[in-house]
Amino acid sequence: MEKPLWTPDSIRRQSANLTDFMNWLAARGTAHVENFDQLHAFSVDHPERFWEAVWDHCGVVGDKGEAPFLTSDGSLKSTRFFPGGRLNYAETIVTRMIDGDALVFWGEDQVKRRVSANELVQSTARFGGLLDEIGIAPGDRVAAMLPNMPEAIAAVLGTAARGAIWSSCSPDFGAQGVLDRFGQINPRVLLVCDGYIYNGKRIDVSDKVASVVSNLPSVECVIVVSYLGQAREMVQGLNPSLLQRGDGARAMTWDDAVETRPETRPQFQPMPVAAPLFIMFSSGTTGVPKCIVHSAGGTLLKHLTEQRYHSDIKRGDHVFYFTTLGWMMWNWLVTCLGSGARLMLFDGSPFAPDGNVLWDYADKEQFSHFGTSAKYIDALKKADIKPRTSHQLTSLRTMLSTGSPLVPESFDYVYADIKSDVHLSSISGGTDIIGCFVLGNPIGPVYRGEIQAKALGLSPDVFDESGRPLPHGKGELVCTNAFPSMPVAFWNDDDGTRYHNAYFSRFDDIWHHGDFAEWTENGGMIIHGRSDATLNPGGVRIGTAEIYRQVEQLPEVVESLVIGQQWDGDVRVVLFVILAQGVTLDDALVTRIESQIRTGASPRHVPARVIAVNDIPRTKSGKITELAVRDIIHGRDVKNKEALANPEALDLYRGIAELQT
Numbered sequence: 001m002e003k004p005l006w007t008p009d010s011i012r013r014q015s016a017n018l019t020d021f022m023n024w025l026a027a028r029g030t031a032h033v034e035n036f037d038q039l040h041a042f043s044v045d046h047p048e049r050f051w052e053a054v055w056d057h058c059g060v061v062g063d064k065g066e067a068p069f070l071t072s073d074g075s076l077k078s079t080r081f082f083p084g085g086r087l088n089y090a091e092t093i094v095t096r097m098i099d100g101d102a103l104v105f106w107g108e109d110q111v112k113r114r115v116s117a118n119e120l121v122q123s124t125a126r127f128g129g130l131l132d133e134i135g136i137a138p139g140d141r142v143a144a145m146l147p148n149m150p151e152a153i154a155a156v157l158g159t160a161a162r163g164a165i166w167s168s169c170s171p172d173f174g175a176q177g178v179l180d181r182f183g184q185i186n187p188r189v190l191l192v193c194d195g196y197i198y199n200g201k202r203i204d205v206s207d208k209v210a211s212v213v214s215n216l217p218s219v220e221c222v223i224v225v226s227y228l229g230q231a232r233e234m235v236q237g238l239n240p241s242l243l244q245r246g247d248g249a250r251a252m253t254w255d256d257a258v259e260t261r262p263e264t265r266p267q268f269q270p271m272p273v274a275a276p277l278f279i280m281f282s283s284g285t286t287g288v289p290k291c292i293v294h295s296a297g298g299t300l301l302k303h304l305t306e307q308r309y310h311s312d313i314k315r316g317d318h319v320f321y322f323t324t325l326g327w328m329m330w331n332w333l334v335t336c337l338g339s340g341a342r343l344m345l346f347d348g349s350p351f352a353p354d355g356n357v358l359w360d361y362a363d364k365e366q367f368s369h370f371g372t373s374a375k376y377i378d379a380l381k382k383a384d385i386k387p388r389t390s391h392q393l394t395s396l397r398t399m400l401s402t403g404s405p406l407v408p409e410s411f412d413y414v415y416a417d418i419k420s421d422v423h424l425s426s427i428s429g430g431t432d433i434i435g436c437f438v439l440g441n442p443i444g445p446v447y448r449g450e451i452q453a454k455a456l457g458l459s460p461d462v463f464d465e466s467g468r469p470l471p472h473g474k475g476e477l478v479c480t481n482a483f484p485s486m487p488v489a490f491w492n493d494d495d496g497t498r499y500h501n502a503y504f505s506r507f508d509d510i511w512h513h514g515d516f517a518e519w520t521e522n523g524g525m526i527i528h529g530r531s532d533a534t535l536n537p538g539g540v541r542i543g544t545a546e547i548y549r550q551v552e553q554l555p556e557v558v559e560s561l562v563i564g565q566q567w568d569g570d571v572r573v574v575l576f577v578i579l580a581q582g583v584t585l586d587d588a589l590v591t592r593i594e595s596q597i598r599t600g601a602s603p604r605h606v607p608a609r610v611i612a613v614n615d616i617p618r619t620k621s622g623k624i625t626e627l628a629v630r631d632i633i634h635g636r637d638v639k640n641k642e643a644l645a646n647p648e649a650l651d652l653y654r655g656i657a658e659l660q661t
Contacts, residue, residue, distance in 0.1 A: 002522075004445030005415050006424065013443045017308045024057055036441050036453060037523075043456045044481055050457055051081055051301060051484060058304040058339075061095050062087025062270065062297075072482065075509050077500075079482035082273040082297060089277055089296040090160035091268040093338045094121055098315055101342055103150045106361050107227075108348020109197045115150045123151070125266035126258045127158030134221055136188060138163030138269060139276065143187035145171050145178055145205075145212070146325055147196045147347040151225045151254055155191055156334055160277060160296065163269035167279040170324035171196045171203075173620060175211040177642035181281050184291050185491055186218035191254075195228035199349040206234055213238055213251075222251040223258070231255075273297030276488055278331055280431045283619045283643055290502065291491030294434045298484035302435040303335035305456050311398060311425060312442040313369060315340030318395070321371030322350055322358065327621040328431045329371065329402065341369075350376060355385040359393070366395040373403035373622055374426075377410045378552060386417040398423045398442070404623060405527045407549040408449030426451045428527050430513065432503070433485050437477065437513065438525045450524035458483045460525075462517050467507045470518070474541060476531055477515040478507060486511070516543045533626040535564040537571050540604050544626060547607075550600040551575065551593060556583045561616045562607065563630040565659065574659065575607035576629070578616060585612040609658050615649035629653050 013019060022039055025031040030053050031046070033039045043050040048070040055064060065084025072079040103115040115123075136142065142159040146152045146168065159166045169181055171193050182190070192209045195202060213222055222238055224231040231253040238251040277296035281289040307313040319341040323329040336343060344365055350358050350372075362370055380387075387393060399414060399422055406426040414424050425440025428451055437460040441453040454460055459481040462470045490499045506512035516528040528534075528543020535542040544562050551560045558578045564571040575593070579585060590610045597605050618624050620643070628638045632653045641647035 002447060004447050005411055006420075006422070006446040008423065008443055016312050016442050017314065018312070018441075018443050021053075021057055021309060025053060036444055040454055040456055044459045047457065047481070054301055054305055054457075055082075058308055059092070059096055060087060060300060060304070061092045062273075076482045076486070076511060077496075077504065079486075080274065081301070081484045085273040085297065086270040087273060087297055087300070088161060088163070088268040088270055089300050090124065090157045090266070092300060093157060093335065094124065094266060096338050096340050097121070098340045098342065102337065103153060103343050103345055104318075104365055105150055105345040105347075107147075107149075107197065107346075108200075108352050108357075113150060120150070120154055120157075121266060122263060123154035123258060124157040124161060125264045126261040127155050128161045128266055129261055129264055130257055131158060131162050131164065131189065134189065136162055136164050138271060140164045141185050141187040141279070142166055142189045142191070143182045143185070144168040144191040144325060145173065145209075146191055146193050146225060147171060147227055148324055148330060148345050149225070149227065149347055150345065152191075152325060153334060153343070153345075154258075158266075161266050161268050163271045163275065165276045165279055165293075167281075168325040168330070169281070170326040170620060171205055172198070172324075172645065173326065174642050175208045175215075177620070178208075178212045179215050180288050180640065180642055181291075182212070182216060184288070185279055187216070188218060189221045189223065190216065190219045191223045191225060192234075193225050193227045194230040194234045197227075197348055199352050202228055204228070204230075206230075206237060209234065210238060210241070214241060217245075220247070220249050221257075222249075223254055224251060225254040271296055274488055278434065279491060280328055280331070280434060282431060283621070283623070283625070288640060289643065290498065292432060293488045293491055294485060295488045298486065298488075299331070299434050300335065300338065302433070302457075302483070302485035303332055304338060306332070306435055306439060307336055307339050307341075309456055310436075310439045310441065310453070311369065311400065312423070313339045313341050317341045317368040318344055318366055319369040319371070320344035320346070320358075320362065320367050321400070322346060322373065322376065323371075324621070328434050331434060333371075351379070351383075355380055355383050356387075356390065359387040359391045362387075362393060362396060363391045368395050369398045369400065370396060371400035371402075374401050374406040374410060375404060375622055377401060377406065377414065381410060381413040381417070382555075382558065388417050388419055393419050396422055398425060398440070400425045400427055400440070402427045402429075402436075403621065405529065405545040406449075407545070407552070409549070409553055411446070411448045428515070428525075429455070432487065432513070433483070435485050437479060445522075447520070447522050447524060450520050450522060450526060452524050462519055463507060463510070467510070472519065474516055474518045474528060474543065476506070477513045477517040477527070479511040479513065516541070530626075533563070533630075535562065535571065535573055537564065537573055537604060542573075542605055546601050547573070547575065547597060547605055550597045550605075551577065553600075554592065554596060556580050556589055557593070559616055559624075561624050561626060561629060563626050563633065565630075565633055567608070572608035573605065574609045574611065574633070576611050576613045576616065576653075578614065579612055585610065611656060611658050613652050615646060615652060617644050617646055617649040619643060620645050633659055
């Protein structure tokens with residue numbers, strides 16, 4: 001058996017929140033468990049007792065209602081947690097906030113801000129007061145197209161405090177991409193920025209905002225947050241057309257609408273535990289994005305469990321996650337305030353002016369947790385950036401990685417070139433559950449290339465094509481039990497058909513997630529990519545991540561994308577590569593690529609064609625999109641290019657001569 005890359009010492013284990021939780025369960029007679037595996041077994045065997053304990057131990061503010069705290073007619077979709085309970089998501093967040101700084105913000109333009117807990121509470125209360133003035137009621141929607149900045153945190157908490165529903169995206173979305181999302185949910189309030197900065201460029205969004213506002217007749221109030229110092233000018237440009245509507249709609253700056261209001265205390269509207277809180281969106285690369293509705297209580301309980309027990313976030317910790325408002329990790333980050341953490345916000349390129357910017361931030365603000373994407377870690381490795389030698393990182397305890405599978409070589413890089421004594425927690429789940437199926441265990445060992453543990457309270461498994469569990473080998477990631485952060489519903493899906501088809505049509509009463517996965521002999525999991533992008537040459541299923549892992553070890557290859565092309569009644573593997581500057585894809589390099597894949601994976605993984613390209617299409621959250629490229633090379637239309645960050649890249653894949661032979 002392979003040796004672990006990291007094992008927590010006795011001090012780490014004894015001081016972990018997980019250990020405290022297990023001792024607390026024993027002290028109150030709820031359960032007697034001695035290790036993580038026993039705790040997980042308790043959490044899925046006795047879900048009612050487990051989730052009640054999470055509520056109490058994490059200090060959720062609210063009323064659990066009368067027992068039973070879990071009801072069901074026997075099916076996953078019918079299960080209800082705390083059916084008689086009432087709470088307000090923002091109340092727990094605000095109540096558990098630590099004194100002093102609540103938020104620290106760094107912008108790419110070197111703007112740095114600190115927001116105290118009291119200032120954040122005041123902005124939250126004032127924004128809630130504005131919503132009251134507009135007449136926003138529980139269930140109404142508030143939408144935002146903002147950078148990852150303090151005003152966004154205040155706005156989401158103010159929205160939640162009033163029982164309204166929040167939905168957001170990042171300002172780099174195109175107008176149609178914004179409308180594809182917000183046009184489905186009819187928000188009454190829209191927050192926008194006056195622009196943003198990325199990779200050294202000041203990007204004006206006034207035309208885009210004008211187009212969005214003119215095509216969202218449900219919007220009664222547009223609030224412009226200043227980022228480039230042009231908020232007042234944008235308001236002046238928006239108001240003439242809004243006034244012409246004659247229905248009282250208007251635009252205001254954040255400062256005028258919120259910060260000039262008198263000091264007040266936040267008012268929290270108690271809501272049912274299952275009341276909608278967030279509307280999240282699928283990537284939308286295969287059609288108009290699905291609107292996934294998540295509950296206040298389910299989100300809160302799931303996030304607190306992941307943050308307190310799996311990520312070991314403690315009061316006073318400084319938590320950073322590189323994310324935008326278009327990714328579920330932003331919602332996850334907001335909830336960290338409910339564990340008494342301080343949020344470290346960043347907006348801009350993580351490589352401007354160079355790849356040290358986030359590590360400079362980590363040192364300056366003493367990050368305890370550094371969250372990012374697997375692609376960022378790979379990019380650091382390829383750029384030969386070594387924070388271990390250039391930075392102190394004395395407070396850094398945990399690194400979290402998600403967005404795509406973290407390959408074994410990236411595990412090696414973290415421990416060799418970032419920090420040797422760090423809990424590297426690869427995590428995997430999705431927007432669909434606003435959380436994770438598998439993630440870290442801070443009191444257990446980290447093995448190379450593996451996600452450590454099943455999520456507490458969830459029972460993920462791997463099934464074969466016939467729906468049978470696979471203790472070994474690759475198959476479909478599923479979940480066999482109900483959990484609080486299952487979606488409440490899809491928006492505009494009154495009979496639940498779209499919801500059912502998305503998760504429950506493949507296996508009867510089993511959540512089918514759509515990832516290709518396998519268990520390891522250490523009890524961990526490896527994710528091999530999305531199962532709908534899985535390659536199938538000769539009837540053998542191959543995960544795309546298996547090929548990426550091999551190809552991207554080569555210094556000549558910056559990034560790659562692989563798809564399966566229908567060919568001669570079968571499927572052949574086609575690999576596209578972005579090459580390092582000055583490198584040419586000659587026969588010798590093709591041979592090296594093929595040899596690397598054949599040796600590292602298998603002969604079946606070797607591509608029939610290797611083709612150099614200048615760009616790879618990706619979603620707004622940075623994930624490469626194999627399906628869009630697969631559609632293009634098969635002559636099918638890509639249904640929703642607005643979901644892509646760089647839709648122009650698709651044109652590179654049309655009519656490639658090598659694909660015709």
